[in-house]
Every structure is written in C-alpha cells, then in structure tokens.
Amino acid sequence: MADCPAMDIPVSGFCDPAFSPVRDAFVENFVSHGEVGAAVCIIIDGRPVVDLVGGWADEQRRRPWQPDTIVNFYSAGKALAALVTLRAVDSGVLALDLPVASVWPEFGAHGKDDATLRHALSHQAGVPAIRRRLTNDHLWRWEEMTSALADTAPWFEPGSRVVYHTNTYGHLVGEIARRATGRTPGMLLRALAEPLGADLWWGVPAAHQHRCADVIWAPASAHPAIDLGTLDDAGYMVFGGYFNPPGYSSHDVVNTPEWRSAQVPSTNGHGSASGLARVYSALTAPGRIISTDLLAEATSVQSQGHCPVLGEEVAFGLGFVPTSERRPFGPHARSFGHFGTGGALGFADPDAGIGFGYVMNHVIPRWQSTRNRALVDALYSVV
Numbered sequence: 001m002a003d004c005p006a007m008d009i010p011v012s013g014f015c016d017p018a019f020s021p022v023r024d025a026f027v028e029n030f031v032s033h034g035e036v037g038a039a040v041c042i043i044i045d046g047r048p049v050v051d052l053v054g055g056w057a058d059e060q061r062r063r064p065w066q067p068d069t070i071v072n073f074y075s076a077g078k079a080l081a082a083l084v085t086l087r088a089v090d091s092g093v094l095a096l097d098l099p100v101a102s103v104w105p106e107f108g109a110h111g112k113d114d115a116t117l118r119h120a121l122s123h124q125a126g127v128p129a130i131r132r133r134l135t136n137d138h139l140w141r142w143e144e145m146t147s148a149l150a151d152t153a154p155w156f157e158p159g160s161r162v163v164y165h166t167n168t169y170g171h172l173v174g175e176i177a178r179r180a181t182g183r184t185p186g187m188l189l190r191a192l193a194e195p196l197g198a199d200l201w202w203g204v205p206a207a208h209q210h211r212c213a214d215v216i217w218a219p220a221s222a223h224p225a226i227d228l229g230t231l232d233d234a235g236y237m238v239f240g241g242y243f244n245p246p247g248y249s250s251h252d253v254v255n256t257p258e259w260r261s262a263q264v265p266s267t268n269g270h271g272s273a274s275g276l277a278r279v280y281s282a283l284t285a286p287g288r289i290i291s292t293d294l295l296a297e298a299t300s301v302q303s304q305g306h307c308p309v310l311g312e313e314v315a316f317g318l319g320f321v322p323t324s325e326r327r328p329f330g331p332h333a334r335s336f337g338h339f340g341t342g343g344a345l346g347f348a349d350p351d352a353g354i355g356f357g358y359v360m361n362h363v364i365p366r367w368q369s370t371r372n373r374a375l376v377d378a379l380y381s382v383v
Contacts, residue, residue, distance in 0.1 A: 069272070079338035126155055167248040203263045234308065
C-alpha cells in the first residue's frame with residue numbers, strides 16, 4: 001500500500017506541545033510505514049495529553065477517520081474480557097481458584113472439572129481450540145459456541161502448561177462471567193466503559209455500525225489454505241484455534257454486520273484509542289476499577305513457558321500481559337497491557353500514571369509493529 005506525503009494526510013485532534021514527538025511519529029507512520037487509518041490517545045495522571053486521529057476509515061481512502069470512528073482491535077480485547085471477569089471476583093461472585101464447573105457445570109465434561117478461573121484467565125485451561133467442526137453460522141450464536149467449547153475434551157491437563165487461547169479465550173472467560181453475573185460480556189463491558197466515557201463494544205449495535213472503520217488485511221490473502229481434517233492432534237489444536245469456525249479470527253467476515261454485531265470477546269472488540277486509554281488510565285488509580293491487591297495479582301506472571309501457538313516463550317498474568325524485554329510497555333517494570341493483531345495496543349504504566357491506547361485498520365498480522373513501537377518510543381522520549 002502506497003505511502004502518502006504528510007500534507008495529504010488528514011490528521012486532527014489534540015496534542016500538548018510537550019508531546020509533539022508523538023504527533024510527529026503518528027504522522028510518520030502514514031508517510032513511511034503504511035498506516036491507512038489510526039488513532040492514538042495518551043492520558044497522564046488523568047489528563048489527556050495526546051488524542052489524535054488520522055487517515056482513512058476505508059481502503060479507498062474516501063472516509064476520513066473521525067473522532068468517533070471505532071475499529072476492531074483484536075486481542076487487545078482479551079485484557080478487557082479478563083477485567084470484566086475480575087470485577088466479578090472483586091464483587092465476590094467468583095473466586096480465582098474456583099473450578100469453572102462450579103458456575104458452568106457443562107464445562108466439567110471430559111475431565112475438565114479441575115480447571116479453575118485462574119487457569120482460564122492465564123491460558124492454562126486446556127481448550128485453545130474447539131474439537132467439534134463448526135461453521136460461521138455457529139459463530140454468531142453465543143450459546144452454540146460456548147456449548148461446543150464446554151463439550152471439548154482438553155488438549156492437555158488444565159494447569160499443566162500454557163497455550164495461548166487465541167480465540168476461545170473470549171468465549172471461555174466471557175461465559176464464566178455470564179454464568180456468575182447473569183449478564184453477557186457485552187453488557188459487562190458497557191457497565192465498565194460508560195462511567196469512564198470509554199467507547200468500547202462487544203456487539204456493536206446496528207445504529208453505531210456506520211462508525212466502524214473497515215479492516216484492511218495485508219496481505220489480503222492472509223487466510224491459509226489448510227484442511228483441518230488433514231492435521232494431527234497437535235496441528236489441529238493450533239490451527240483449529242484460529243480457524244474453527246472459519247471466521248473465528250475474522251478472516252473474510254471482519255467488515256460484515258454479522259461480525260460487528262456478534263460477541264467474540266477475544267477477537268472482535270471494537271472501540272477507539274481513547275476508549276482503551278481511559279480504561280488503562282483508570283487502572284493507574286488505586287482501587288478505581290478493581291481492588292489494588294487483585295490488580296497486582298492480575299498483572300504479575302501467572303503462567304509461563306513455550307507456547308506452540310505463538311511459537312515462543314511467553315508469560316501471562318490474569319488476562320493482562322506484564323511488560324517484557326521482547327514486548328515492552330515502556331521502561332517501567334510494573335507496566336501491563338495487551339497487544340492486538342496488527343498492532344492495536346492498550347497499556348498502563350502505573351509508575352508514570354500513563355494510560356495508552358492505539359488502534360488502526362491496516363492489519364499486518366503480528367502484535368508489535370514499527371508503528372506502535374514508534375509511538376511508545378516517542379512518548380517515553382519526553383516523559
């Protein structure tokens with residue numbers, strides 16, 4: 001995709017002059033790094049210092065990105081799925097070491113009765129893929145997805161290893177929260193987001209879908225031609241987690257009303273950069289969203305080891321990813337957050353009082369990118 005001269009890029013919003021390097025990096029992402037449409041928001045000690053939008057909400061570059069544009073931010077939503085569930089822990093209707101089957105009896109099938117909420121939140125529950133072959137018609141129906149997940153025999157003994165639950169994470173954690181609270185993940189997210197003025201959704205209402213930016217995959221043919229029926233058990237665990245049902249990772253469905261209306265909390269969260277930044281900013285205030293002790297536990301390492309899905313050594317908290325040398329959230333050891341495919345990013349730096357959000361629509365299928373790295377580096381060049 002061709003880069004653009006800076007003068008041709010529509011950029012609007014606010015940037016405190018002290019943070020002009022962030023604006024410069026934001027513009028340079030369009031000029032040199034293939035950005036199409038994006039937004040970045042940074043809040044420090046409760047005060048917005050950067051809130052910029054730029055580029056276009058469609059591949060044809062006809063719709064400028066607006067302050068109220070929202071976009072699919074992929075796995076950045078996993079931290080939000082964990083957060084609404086952790087709020088249920090704080091309220092006393094869940095406990096971290098409670099067996100999942102105690103609130104969701106069907107999940108105990110096939111030897112999963114010892115899987116706990118802690119296992120689920122830290123990618124140790126044993127169900128990174130669903131065994132029953134599904135279609136996208138199932139994907140639009142929450143109870144059919146969670147029923148198939150509950151009926152899946154574990155790929156490994158829960159708690160024995162860490163395997164990234166790429167797409168099942170949202171249905172797993174979301175159904176635990178639903179069983180405990182009686183509210184869908186989308187309802188729980190709105191209950192979290194609305195008091196903060198955060199524009200975040202699972203299941204975008206029809207009246208709001210005109211605000212959605214189109215996601216542009218690069219390369220467009222990123223969907224691999226793999227027959228799941230030809231894979232051995234280990235291979236199916238990895239690729240089935242991405243592509244059973246076929247649209248689980250959003251390929252071929254991401255810009256459809258069905259996808260935007262569905263609740264797939266691991267993958268199809270929609271929102272703005274300021275929405276992510278507002279949540280993470282609130283998390284820097286002790287006890288504001290969840291209790292201080294629970295947040296400290298959630299943002300410390302709960303599982304680690306080699307992950308066959310991500311193909312590398314990993315470390316997870318309870319839904320949040322603690323900062324690491326490979327994927328740093330700035331220079332401070334207590335920082336935490338979550339990336340999304342293509343580079344979407346939300347994180348908190350409690351030591352600097354920072355809440356950060358970045359979303360974009362031109363997806364290069366990896367988490368860390370030159371674009372989000374440039375923005376984070378620019379921020380810490382002046383903090």
